[in-house]
Amino acid sequence: MGEKEMTLDTVRDSLIRQEDTIIFSLIERAKFPMNSPTYQEPKSCVGFCGSLIRFFVNETESLQAKAGRYQNPEENAFFPDHLPPSLVPPYAFPPVLHRAGASINVNNKIWDIYFKQLLPLFIISGDDGNYASTASSDLNCLQAISRRIHYGKFVAEVKYKDAPHDYEPAIRAKDRDALMKLLTFKAVEETVKKRVEKKAMIFGEEVTTNTTCTESNEGKHKIDPPLVSRLYDEWIMPLTKFVQVEYLLRRLD
Ligand SMILES: O=C(O)C(=O)C[C@]1(C(=O)O)C=C[C@@H](O)C=C1
Numbered sequence: 001m002g003e004k005e006m007t008l009d010t011v012r013d014s015l016i017r018q019e020d021t022i023i024f025s026l027i028e029r030a031k032f033p034m035n036s037p038t039y040q041e042p043k044s045c046v047g048f049c050g051s052l053i054r055f056f057v058n059e060t061e062s063l064q065a066k067a068g069r070y071q072n073p074e075e076n077a078f079f080p081d082h083l084p085p086s087l088v089p090p091y092a093f094p095p096v097l098h099r100a101g102a103s104i105n106v107n108n109k110i111w112d113i114y115f116k117q118l119l120p121l122f123i124i125s126g127d128d129g130n131y132a133s134t135a136s137s138d139l140n141c142l143q144a145i146s147r148r149i150h151y152g153k154f155v156a157e158v159k160y161k162d163a164p165h166d167y168e169p170a171i172r173a174k175d176r177d178a179l180m181k182l183l184t185f186k187a188v189e190e191t192v193k194k195r196v197e198k199k200a201m202i203f204g205e206e207v208t209t210n211t212t213c214t215e216s217n218e219g220k221h222k223i224d225p226p227l228v229s230r231l232y233d234e235w236i237m238p239l240t241k242f243v244q245v246e247y248l249l250r251r252l253d
Pocket residue numbers: 012015155183184185186188189192236237238240241
């Protein structure tokens with residue numbers, strides 16, 4: 001975010017814009033079949049040890065760390081241990097987050113859910129050999145989803161600053177349920193679910209120049225729109241809220 005102060009409206013605008021990134025990245029991943037050799041642990045080390053996806057993410061994060069990606073408090077690495085330091089001159093990101101909550105990282109959960117639950121839902125089975133491209137598009141999805149979920153820290157900070165007296169008793173009592181209630185807006189969640197479904201429909205439509213005969217493409221989408229809504233309902237929004245609760249619990253440290 002630029003110089004302007006964050007408000008609930010500006011953080012929500014960012015979440016809305018991030019929907020585009022997430023949906024486009026899912027559409028890109030859906031170009032490839034499952035390509036399961038990307039994820040298999042080989043029996044022995046082949047120039048690197050472990051699965052291709054881990055190798056790919058580790059190496060890419062290492063390069064991106066050198067290029068300064070993780071200087072930005074909106075970015076969280078999947079393998080944060082042993083990352084090299086940034087080699088680029090630091091940018092003075094505005095210090096929005098409270099120190100104690102800034103380091104929250106739920107990427108382990110995101111990793112597990114993405115590979116075990118999400119991929120099988122929206123990727124067809126098969127193997128076309130494009131393992132590196134598959135790993136690359138997985139990382140784009142993971143980074144977009146991770147950025148969105150960890151953006152919960154900023155959402156929580158803004159909500160706390162807007163109404164510290166509402167949040168403080170629940171924070172002091174470590175009352176997760178009360179915090180969850182305070183930060184939840186059901187009507188907003190319903191709007192998010194409807195909007196992402198609509199975006200998936202529009203972004204994933206087959207575009208033709210033929211205006212008279214679109215029937216053959218009608219109803220065909222590169223990613224199933226209701227599935228995107230479900231993904232938000234079952235994983236993305238709950239994890240964003242989990243991050244908000246975790247952040248708030250540390251807000252008075
Ligand atoms: O917009 C908010 O207030 C948020 O906290 C974000 C979000 C979401 O993840 O989209 C999460 C919780 C709210 O219930 C509504 C939406």
